[in-house]
Amino acid sequence: MTEVLLAGLCTLDVLQLVERYPADNEKVTALTQTVAAGGPATNAAATVAHLGGTATLLTAVGRHPLAAGIHADLADLGVRLIDLAADDPGPPAVSSIVVSAGTGNRAVVSTNGAARTVVPPGVLPISGDVRAVQVDGHHPELAVAVLTEARRRGIPTLLDAGSWKAVTPALLPLVDVVVCSADFRPPRDIGVADLLAGHGVRWIAVSRGAEPLLRWTGAGFTEQPVPRTTVVDTLGAGDVLHGALTLAVARRWPLTGATFAEALDEAAAVATRSCASFGTRAWMSATNQDQILPDSGPR
Template identity: 85%
Template sequence: MTRVLLAGLCTLDILQLVEEYPAENEKVTARAQTVAAGGPATNAAATVAHLGGEPVLVTAAGRHPLAAGLHADLDRLGVHLVDLAADDAGAPPVSSIVVSAGTGNRTVVSTNGAARMLAVPDLGPLLSGVEAVQVDGHYPELATAVLTEARRRGIPALLDAGSWKPVIPSLLPLLDVVVCSADFRPPGVTGVAAFLAGHGVRWIAVSRGAEPLLRWTGDGFVEQPVPRTEVVDTLGAGDVLHGALTLAVARHWPLTDATFAEALDEAAAVATRSCASFGTRAWMSTSPLEGVRSGTEGTDQ
């Protein structure tokens, strides 16, 4: 079984599916709701487990009662959780997410865990047998330590570059693969690929939702089509992409242009499948509604 380590954010995600976004001071009844562990590294770890890999998630959950749900969800999925905040009684970061049934788009209000200061553990035992690592840029000290040790051991390293974070320039020389979203914009930079390559990153791609991926060849971008689906919910699709890609890179390493393209195809197919159902877990089930509770069974509004 391919073992990968993912380091970064873990949140409690509360999702509501609505016909239309509520107006200010308006109450609406959700069509469905679900609660799950979330965050870029966490959703990526869940994806790795579903695809038959062995994920180790290094993050902060804590011992607040709400964190029990995070532990239970990840344990059920087969994710090995290394909780660096095991003695912290504070509440975990919570994301409140409203998804439009009409478009599949979502509105997210969340905290990012920045208030927690984590002590970086001895990474030697955690990286034993690991074939790839991924960081999401949250908890900068942890990300830096993981990438530094991975580079020392010759383990391929990936970054989920969904958005710009101040720590990223110091991480780039330690990275092998960076897939960034179309919203990833380094300050004052117009050419993202040249910026990343100039910091030593060899394998680069840009995800653009339903539009083709842009894959960097070293000389320029080529378009790589992604599968089509009827979109129900795009939440977590980028995290799924990165989780599937991390596992694929581990299995294809060392990369060539051909195997990088193949790894991106594999990851894009999984991410597309995740958009066809509500929430970040239902796509993993044979039943598209597993883990989703009808919103009509709630408090009278």
């Protein structure tokens, strides 16, 4: 199977589905709830494992009792967890998420990775079988170290650029593939493609929810339609997109214009499916097993 390493944030997500958001000082009863491991790199790793790849997640969880839920979820998914904070007694980052049943929109409160500093190990656990590496930038020192080592080994590198972070300028020269969200805003007046291409990024795309992806061709952006669905919950859809794309790139590397477009189509289809159910795991249910992508090996 194709092996992928993902490095970044891991949270404990507590999700509540409500008919409407509560007003100030108001209590509402959730229609349903779920608890799962979350965070961009974590949801991407879960996606890789579900689609038939081998996913290793490099992150910080710790040994607080709340970490047991994270360990159980990832073990059930088949994600190999390497915890760089295994002896830390502090709690993991917890995301409190309220999803509107009417729109599929959500409100999120979380500390993300700000509550814990992650120091990369002297020897990074990147095996010779790893075919692609993805980072989300939430643990900056770890992201730089992982990308640097992957680049040294000639492993393709991907960045989940959901938003601009202070570490972003240090990451861009180290990545081959960047997919930005529409919320990615460089701090100065420069186009996204000009910025990324100026740092040597060859494969660039912009995700825009239900709107067509924008794929950079080298001469400009071209629109790439995404599948339509009845949206129940958009939480984690971007993470799913990045996980599916990382696996697709690993199986197609080195890329061409045509295979990059194929990889984006493949990833967009998976992300769209994830929006048709509540939470970040229901789309992986047994009824969806026919959606697992076969490992065709290197291309």
